[in-house]
Amino acid sequence: MLETKPLFVFCLLSFLRLSATIDTIIPSHSIRDGETLVSAGGTFELGFFSPGNSKGRYLGIWYRISTDAVVWVANRETPIANRSGVLKVTNEGDIVLFNNTNSTVWSSNTSRAAASPVVKLLDSGNLVVKDGNDNGSKNLLWQSFDYPCDTLMPGMKLGKNFVTSRDWFLTSWKSTDDPAKGEFSLRIDTHGLPQQVSMKGDKIKARGGPWNGLSFSGYPRLRPNPVFKYEFVMNKTEVYYVYTLVNSSVFSRLVFYPSGVWGRLIWRDQTHSWEIYSTSQVDQCENYAYCGAYATCNANRSPVCACLQGFVSKSPKNWNSVDWSDGCFRRTPLECNRDGFLKFTNVKLPDTSSSWFNITMSLEECEKLCLKNCSCTAYSNLDIREKGSGCLLWFGNLNDIRVDQDGQDIYIRLANSELDNSEKNRHSSKIKQVRIIVGSALLVMGILILGVISYVWKKKISFKGITRKNYNYVGGNENMELPVFDFMTIANATCNFSGNNKLGEGGFGPVYKGTLQEGQVVAVKRLSTNSGQGMNEFKNEVLLIAKLQHRNLVKLLGYSVQENEKMLIYEYMPNKSLDSFIFDHSRSKLLNWHNRIHIIGGIARGLLYLHQDSRLRIIHRDLKASNILLDDTMNPKISDFGLARTFGGDQTEAKTKRIVGTHGYMSPEYAGYGQFSIKSDVFSFGVLVLEIVSGKRNREFCHFDDHLNLLGLAWRLWIEDQAMELIDKSIGDMFTLSDQVLRCIHVGLLCVQQRPEDRPDMSSVVLMLSSESLLPKPRQPGFYSEKARPIADSSSTKHEPVSTNEISMTLLEGR
Ligand SMILES: *[C@@H]1O[C@H](CO)[C@@H](O)[C@H](O)[C@H]1NC(C)=O
Ligand SMILES: *[C@@H]1O[C@H](CO)[C@@H](O)[C@H](O)[C@H]1NC(C)=O
Ligand SMILES: *[C@@H]1O[C@H](CO)[C@@H](O)[C@H](O)[C@H]1NC(C)=O
Ligand SMILES: *[C@@H]1O[C@H](CO)[C@@H](O)[C@H](O)[C@H]1NC(C)=O
Ligand SMILES: *[C@@H]1O[C@H](CO)[C@@H](O)[C@H](O)[C@H]1NC(C)=O
Ligand SMILES: *[C@@H]1O[C@H](CO)[C@@H](O)[C@H](O)[C@H]1NC(C)=O
Ligand SMILES: *[C@@H]1O[C@H](CO)[C@@H](O)[C@H](O)[C@H]1NC(C)=O
Ligand SMILES: *[C@@H]1O[C@H](CO)[C@@H](O)[C@H](O)[C@H]1NC(C)=O
């Protein structure tokens, strides 16, 4: 009954709308503020709008399904002060925007004269001017796709035309309220081999890299997929990148945000919102030349920067203080014709702005050519499809190299003596080959001897930390061996698991501090014995967990098994866990806002890695402040990841009877029904964010006489516009940072929403935290009604939440 009325009104409205919509204007017509053009298929609308809090009126094109998704703006620099704007098309085919004094606010400057011009809004979102007498493609006089703003639409080009010298590039808005050109641009740089870059002013800020036949070198995630098709065209006339949608009923756009980060968005009908499909903001290695010249960046490694083999750090002092920008230089100077090349695999190719290329040359010819020219520093294939083809040469410094599992090969010039030093010498000039054969025979013998020695060594005193150290080589260590410690070594290191060495009690057993014979300090997790898991299964799982490597995850150093005793050995974190700071009256003063936002960002990236980027897709299931450890420079590291998977028994399915986790951090669907998903981790993350901002525990917190928990309090302050009240007083004066803090609270509230489908995924969270994009309004958090309120209060959302009784029960059980 209730639904008939809105439905009727809706039908009436859409009828009125349909009857009034047009998609074209001709010289005798005009569009006033309040009137719009609608594309024939009903996807796009053109008209006047005011973005965000702005009062100015702009002429733009937006999606009708979500009118705040503006894809193009005409007068981005010249807003009209009030609703007096009028759009007209002149007899010559010029589109002109006038204001109240009939002065031209904006004009398309259509270049060719037309006999009978027609302006039409197409279903691709393109506004075109055509000469109506003639409908071939030649009579296209002007199109908005040639004047991109901050959005790249399917079918729109990003690149350059050398004949017309037209440059298609995106420029960010100044802010979400102001579509004027901001300081960032996303373009194809055509110095040397064309490459995709985002620039801040005239400086490169991030680089997608050159096209390698499949994708931009730095964005392997662009690889074939069911949603998009990509094309990169490069010939004498033009260079451009374009994408099209495989299924035309899917909506997608790529937005370049005011912060200089781009996001590729897909419309989800189910949630009625834009979901982030991919984004440029993944980790610190995305910053251009973060590690300087001749160094590789790898966010999963600590430290993230390392010199290429054969190169040494320019200013070791700065490297130690985590400023990498000086980069590295050659240990041994080049000797020109007598040099050779060392092959590096799995890299994102360095900056190609001073490079040379030839599409038909083979790799062998390429090597010869590079060797001949003394200023050539590296070479590689141009196109990596099939066996690889083409030749790309670099001159001068090699900048902005990163390690990437899906990356490609590059051959870097080194002095011959350096090549001799290299055990991985696979590729060098011909003259050297004889020497290499002899050399490698010796090497093999050496390795054999080393192997025997290390075997004996391991047997005797187990781990020495040597096995892995020497393999800090580009490409990652796929088949690394995880050291096995024997029980006695660990018992000695922890003084027989003495109470004095106990660091705490985790979800899966106690944790001890230990000191190995060599002085290395480690944390030992002694697992409770009731997992019922076999030894081989255990070993396999541990090896899988060890492969998860990320700057924001605690590193597993080894493990130990003896009969029923299973232990995991981790790196030791001197600053203990996050809860020992934020919930402690005096220690909380040590964490200023800068530390806190750094910690929130780090946890978000670590969790994103677990959810999306690692090959295992781990749901943590017990994310909480005591599971976030802090290293000596306050970098957060998530611990206990993968354990739920290993020790959860029957819990590999999305529903479980035995609930691991901690009350206060568990989402309603998990606590109530045992349903877990990445969205239950997102909930815990949201709780954590609110705890970090407020310095208060979710579970224990009581707000005066009200029985609201932290989520309830945050929500109430939010809707009362008092969110700043939530902030931990220890953070100090917040005036200058209030926007950033409010944004954090906002993101936290989005994460703790009652319904899992309303919560953002972690890639969206990372983007939201790092950009200034508009955020959706949060809905009521889960557990809002806990104890204090009658259930009727909380049932405003359509889906019936877990009943209050059940929640109280689970909560009581947890105490
Ligand atoms: C109209 O344009 C003129 C000239 O650019 C400008 O002086 C005037 O303020 C504008 N009026 C409005 C309402 O924007
Ligand atoms: C716009 O402003 C001008 C003066 O600034 C005024 O004359 C005109 O009536 C206004 N138009 C509308 C539609 O508000
Ligand atoms: C603007 O032009 C229209 C007709 O094109 C005219 O009726 C109106 O008086 C003009 N207004 C001003 C302020 O010149
Ligand atoms: C049209 O030409 C004017 C004057 O040369 C210029 O200011 C304006 O930016 C041009 N408009 C477009 C869309 O290029
Ligand atoms: C141009 O349009 C007319 C009708 O609008 C159509 O009959 C004709 O085939 C079209 N020509 C081309 C080249 O598309
Ligand atoms: C360049 O490529 C475009 C798109 O494939 C094509 O239309 C154009 O004719 C090509 N130009 C040359 C000179 O090959
Ligand atoms: C295209 O997308 C729509 C909406 O997501 C879906 O219903 C339809 O099945 C898809 N078509 C194909 C051929 O995949
Ligand atoms: C590219 O290499 C081929 C074969 O080696 C050669 O014939 C051609 O002239 C080269 N092109 C350029 C532009 O150097």
Ligand SMILES: *[C@@H]1O[C@H](CO)[C@@H](O)[C@H](O)[C@H]1NC(C)=O
């Ligand atoms: C080496 O290559 C650079 C850049 O292409 C060129 O300027 C220089 O003349 C070349 N030198 C020789 C000896 O070929």
